Amino acid sequence: MDSPNKQLEKLLLLTGVLLILTIIVIQFSRNHPQRLIPKLSEDVAAEHQKSSLLTGSATANSRAEIPHYYILDIHEANEGQFHQFVKTLEYAKLPYTIIGERELASLKPSPYHTLITATEKLSVSQLTYIASFVKNGGNLYVGKRFNENQFNALAGIKSNEGFSQSSVHGIDITKPWNTIYEKLPAVEAIVNNSMKVTIADESELYMESEGTPLFWTNSYGDGRVGFFNGTWLSSKSSRGLFLQTLELVPQRFVVALTGVEVVYIDDFPAPFPEKWGADQTAYQEYYAMSPQSFLQNVWWADMKDIASEEDLLYTTVMIGTYEDKINASGKELVEKNRKELSYYARDAYHHGHEVGLHGYNHQPLLLGSEAIDGTLGYTPWENKETMAEGIKYMQHLLKEYYPTSSFKTYVPPSNILDETGISALESQLPDLRTISSVYDGQVAGSYIQEIGMDNRHPQLFNLPRFSSGFHVDESNRLGAVDALGHLGMVSHFVHPDDLISSRSNGFMWEQLKVEFTSFLAELKTAYPILSPYTATQATAYLGSFLEGTVSIQHTEDSISIGATDMPTPMRLLIRLNDGEQLEHTQSSDVTVYPIGDDGSTYQLEIRKVPVVLPISKGVDAK
Structure with a gap:
């Protein structure tokens, strides 16, 4: 048996070895964080992209009618x-x-054929x-x-007194039919020139604006008419309202939805300041820690909790420096950003998020x-070569830090x-x-996008964002509602510095966190088909x-x-207007979500086609 001194020597030796091994592991993780991550988000995304496509013909029936729209x-x-109408239908x-x-x-x-008009210049013969x-059983949608x-x-x-000399602003729902537009505030950006009318007693009024009837339906003979008494449907941000009216x-309305939810964190990871600014004393006093500690231990920890609770995948897009000029080489950038990249990017990858590029600088x-x-x-670049x-x-x-990874997503600064x-x-990102x-905007130089492949750059996919902010103001709420209304999609972005800029609306993070979480939960409640995607995953799904x-x-x-070559799952919205009801039963092939309380609207996830959905006649059915 060893003497006490020998035992002490062995214990000290073992402790020393463990200490050295711990230091080696810590240093290795700092210098080679990718080696401690089993799979990067790009690998996870690649697995999601391999989802099978749905193909199968609708069941043939000689008595069946195929819906069609005529513009x-x-x-x-x-x-x-x-x-706008053509693009929305597509x-x-x-x-x-x-x-x-x-x-x-x-x-x-x-009853399944609908004519759409888009002009006020309709001739008497037309x-x-x-x-x-319409009188003989067709349908009409008057878009202007x-x-x-x-x-x-x-x-x-x-009765009709003709065109009004002044515009009306906002919309007020008079007969609820849609869960997202009911909660939309009276947005000043919604501007209409309308007619001074009194609608017929038999017409059903769904919307008005400052007391002016804005949208109603009317039965005429055996058909139905929807009349939009305004001009706002010429706006790109009105596509959701067009489709939802x-x-x-x-009689029945079946429309494809994407169900895609993408949330971006711009300017992250990025070099964070060591001290609070002079106008940020509230954060300094409340949290009693540096900006770097706050962002890591409070904000980012909360963002991960929100992702878990609300079922989100983030696409983070990073910045190397906030300097205007290229004053740091690649090696110097590595050293300056060692802490941010080794911690935040590793953590993002570990949780299945994506790391994209925002820029060398902003x-x-x-x-x-x-x-x-x-x-x-902003400071212009000298030439294309300097950009590259x-x-x-x-x-x-x-x-x-991550040798097997590469940038697959780019978000342009501003x-x-x-x-x-x-x-x-x-030239640099193969x-x-x-x-x-962004999907819409007025700022000069803005890169305004439609969803889809870029005709000038066939290898690039345009995936716009519709809304932004932890505090979602009137304009951004309209953008989010419109995207849900015509695409069944969320594409929202935030910045860490939203907390300390005018975009915070004067709220602290504790308040912004509650507002942001409530906003996301509200969207998911209205559209339960929403599923989380990174930008790379969304590109694969939306391309299909x-x-x-x-x-x-x-x-x-x-x-x-x-369907033919639709991605899995395929998502639909069904509206039944004549008192009919969907006799749905959940199965491994179809998930049905009833929307609202009247039994007329449903969202579906379909994993196998063809599918035949039984319809029953309700008490109010024609």
């Missing part, structure tokens, strides 16, 4: 409604045909054909008010000759980008697939969604659904 060609380049996978007056005269009436189509008193009965109008017109990739809002105070150099340094920075910048990105900017097709057939007691 009356207006031959006017400045009619914004026409463009996203929704609703079959449509653009027709002229000759085809109008021979339209076949059906309206005569339209009235006959027309003033023709001899057709007031068709329009569901009792269109659903009130045909200067948009523009030259001095390219248009930009000068009040933003900065991007190369950031790629080097990421690969220093959502500003031009062709020169895209060319610089392509794996880049997604550019996420845009390429695929959906087929619908109606019989008296069923809806048959087929």
Whole structure:
């Protein structure tokens, strides 16, 4: 048996060995964090992309009717409604045909056929054909008010004093039918020039604006009319309202939705300040810690909790420096950002999130000759080569820590980008697939996007954001509601410095956290089909969604659904307008979510086609 001194020596030796091993592991994790992560988010994304595509024809039935939408060609380049309607129908996978007056005269009436008009300049002969189509069982959606008193009965109008000399603002729901627009505040951005009308007693009013009837439905003969008494549907941010009011017109309405939810954290990871600014004393006093400690131990810890509670996947996009010029090489960037990259990026990857690129610095990739809002105070780049150099340094920075990873998503600073910048990105980022900017906007130089492949850059996919902020103001709430309304989609972004900027609306993080969480929960409640995606995963799903097709057939007691190359799961919204109800039973192939209390609206997730959904006649059914 060893003496006490020998035992002490062995204990000290063992303790020393363990201490050395601990130091080695810590140092290794700092210098090579990727070695301690089993799979990076890109690998997880690749597995999600391999989901099978759905293909199967709707059940053939000689008595079945196929829904169709007809848009009356207006031959006017400045009619914004026409463009918005066409684009919305394409996203929704609703079959449509653009027709002229000759085809109008021979339209076949059906409760599943709907004619859409997008101009106030309808001739008497056109309206005569339209009235006959509706009277005999077709449907009409008036997307821009027309003033023709001899057709007031068709329009569901009792009296009409003509166009108002002043505009009306906002919308008020008078007959609830949609869970998202009921909670939308009276947004000043919604501006309409309307007619001074009194609607017929039999018409059903769904919306008004400052006391003016804005949208109603009216039965005319055997058909139904939806009348929008305004001009706002020419706005890109009105597409959701168009689709959600269109659903009130045909007997049944079946539309494809994406169900995609993407949440971005811009400017993260980034070099965070060591001290609070002079205007940030409230945070210093409340939390009694440095900005770096607060962001790591409070804010980021809360953001991870929110992701877990609300079922989110973040796409973080990082910045190397906030300096205007390229003053640091790739090696220097690695050293300066060692703490942020070794902790935040590793943590993001570990939780299944994605790390994308925001920029070498926060200067948009523009030259001095390219248009930009000068009040933003940005410094133009000298040339494309300098842009490319900065991007190369950031790629080097990421690969220093995560050699098997690469940037697949890029978010332009302030959502500003031009062709020169895209060319610089392509020259340095061979794996880049997604550019996420904004869907709509007024800032000069903004990179405004539609969802889909970039025609000029076929390897790049445009994945815009619709809303932003921990404090979701009136304008951003409208953007979020519109995206839900016509795409069944959330694409929202926040910044760490939202907490200390004017975007916070004067709230502290504890208040912003509650507001942000409530906002996300509200969206998920309204659209339970929403599922979390990183930007890379969303690009894969939406690419298939845009390429695929959906087929619908109606019989008296069923809806048959087929598809060609649609992603799994396929998501739909169904609205039944004549007192019918969906006789749904949950199965491994179909999940049905009833929406609202009246039994008329449903959201579905479908994992196998074809599917036949039984329909029963309710007490109010025709």
